[in-house]
Amino acid sequence: MHRKLLFALLISINVVFSQNTIGTTSISEGVYDGYTLFTSHTETYLINNCGEVINQWTSSFPPGNAVYLLENGDILRAGRTSSSDITFGGQGGVIEIYNWEGNLTWQYFYDTPMMRQHHDIYPMPNGNVLILAVTRMTNAEAIQAGRNPAELSETDLYNEQIIEVTPVGANSATIVWEWNVKDHLVQDFDNSKDNFGDVGLSPEKLNINFLNGGSGASNWLHFNSIQFNPVLDQIIISSRNLSEIYIIDHSTSTAEAATNSGGTYNKGGDFLYRWGNPQSYNQGTEADRQLYGQHYPYVIENGILDAGKIIVFNNGNGRNPMFSEVFIINPETDSPGVYTYQSNTAFGPVAPDYIYSNSASPTDFFSGILSSAQRLPNGNTLICEGINGRMFEITPNESIVWEYINPVNSNNGTVSSQETEPSTFANTIFRSLKYKPEYAAFIDKDLTPSDPIELNPDLSACYSLSISDFEQFDISFYPNPTKGSIAIDSNKTIDKIEAYNTLGRKIIESNTKAIDLSNQSNGIYFLRIYSGSNNVSKKVIKH
Structure with a gap:
């Protein structure tokens, strides 16, 4: 994805969320x-x-x-x-x-x-x-x-x-x-x-x-x-x-x-x-x-x-x-x-x-x-x-x-x-x-x-953050941007990975250390990665 287009997309996501x-x-x-x-x-x-x-x-x-x-x-x-x-x-x-x-x-x-x-x-x-x-x-x-x-x-x-x-x-x-x-x-x-x-x-x-x-x-x-x-x-x-x-x-x-x-x-x-x-x-x-x-x-x-x-x-x-x-x-x-x-x-x-x-x-x-x-x-x-x-x-x-x-x-x-x-x-x-x-x-x-609770929710900015404050992951994932599959490398056991689109809707789930976005449209997604009672969210780009 072109750098200027990516920047514009990121700005648009923040604008959408700011209107909540x-x-x-x-x-x-x-x-x-x-x-x-x-x-x-x-x-x-x-x-x-x-x-x-x-x-x-x-x-x-x-x-x-x-x-x-x-x-x-x-x-x-x-x-x-x-x-x-x-x-x-x-x-x-x-x-x-x-x-x-x-x-x-x-x-x-x-x-x-x-x-x-x-x-x-x-x-x-x-x-x-x-x-x-x-x-x-x-x-x-x-x-x-x-x-x-x-x-x-x-x-x-x-x-x-x-x-x-x-x-x-x-x-x-x-x-x-x-x-x-x-x-x-x-x-x-x-x-x-x-x-x-x-x-x-x-x-x-x-x-x-x-x-x-x-x-x-x-x-x-x-x-x-x-x-x-x-x-x-x-x-x-x-x-x-x-x-x-x-x-x-x-x-x-x-x-x-x-x-x-x-x-x-x-x-x-x-x-x-x-x-x-x-x-x-x-x-x-x-x-x-x-x-x-x-x-x-x-x-x-x-x-x-x-x-x-x-x-x-x-x-x-x-x-x-x-x-x-x-x-x-x-x-x-x-x-x-x-x-x-x-x-x-x-x-x-x-x-x-x-x-x-x-x-x-x-x-x-x-x-x-x-x-x-x-x-x-x-x-x-x-x-x-x-x-x-x-x-x-x-x-x-x-x-x-x-x-x-x-x-x-x-x-x-x-x-x-x-x-x-x-x-x-x-x-x-x-x-x-x-x-x-x-x-x-x-x-x-x-x-x-x-x-x-609200109808037609927009959670895009929420999933761009780590939402685990009490214990952080030592985590990396690659490649990012990706054309499809993303591998997760972490110091903790990975129990589950969920992928969400920019509207906050879950579109795919995996119980391994990898998740495949091949069948998804190009764009920005958010991965929520679970380990025990902890979880973290990371932004990825598919192009």
Whole structure:
């Protein structure tokens, strides 16, 4: 093939891929080679970096909202029931487990006129499940808890609750632990009530009359995340409406969790730590506020960059101008799990250790609701810009090495074709999580990729990259360009070779160290070469 023609063809391939509007819209060397899990409408997808589906699960319920891949290959998923008793953004009501093959093995409803699961759940190491829920408090109960009656705009008030359940059979559970925020309130409005006190000297309690500019509606707190830290046996909570995160002790009994004593840290169910909006406990002003409607704070796992620190997606909702960020904060501690605090001050740190934003154009990176950020084993960060259905991965130097746009209409499940503008349909994602290839869930599972979710996909640029980041091949292949047969020489056993055309369609497969393109048209092809759990892709030319 003439050199100028070859150059033009390569440019055309890059142009075609650059026009991708949904699915994997960009990919570069340095992307972490894992599998990404997310839910849209009634479907849960596990995809590779090319956007190809590794597995898919179907529920009868839209998200409610979190989903996790368990170590045995099952998924734990929250679903949204049709209940109209307790309604607000993020409502759920049912928790389900599906096995790898897609069969429903457990379904538990936490949905009555008096209580409802919402937003988050969490799979505990012992097989139990943490569930985030609201329960109703009557206005009379709220007033007894010290709420100013003038700040009650609806007929009830929501208490935020966390329960831990042990799954039983196919549709039951036993509650083994419980925590309620209503047991940890303080107020300085009504001195006739038992919880009357000095809010500024009670940072371990929640001021029932701090509304952060809100209206006093039933859903005054809007907790949107619960994450468990197994190292410290602590739970980290996010309150979107108050723009704060809290840490509580999980080692307590249920009885202790309703008090201010007991447990490993001897504070019962009181807050061990809080951060983001110190005016909530009279230790600052709006100028000291740092969080704005945040989502998904969690403690970064051991062995990963910034382990032990908290990463959180700071949505930026409610400030002017509105833009989103990713924070990493490092709480000061006196000993593991015991947070440094000086009386009559705000919890530290004064500022995050790290902030990611779109420095060139801050308002271009904005999701007022939903969203997440996850630190990956190679130091990259996976960011989910939930309102726009966008997931992207950045390196430590903040280069974007992967971008994916959800092609599924989150309202009705309709799947769009490549080159559809994502702004023309709703494609929101609550959260996305990326799992390493060595994760236990993948042992003895068929991870053969199938077609991407979007219709008429174009994967040409994806196959021009090595997509194995965790172990590289020492490999050569010849001749290239070729008139037909290509031989592979490698330091590893070759299990399989697949050849793909520039549209991403597999056109031939070989189980030897050679593959023959004699019957294919002249042009560019991509070889995917497999060895054990590793694979690499290489570009070849036939002429």
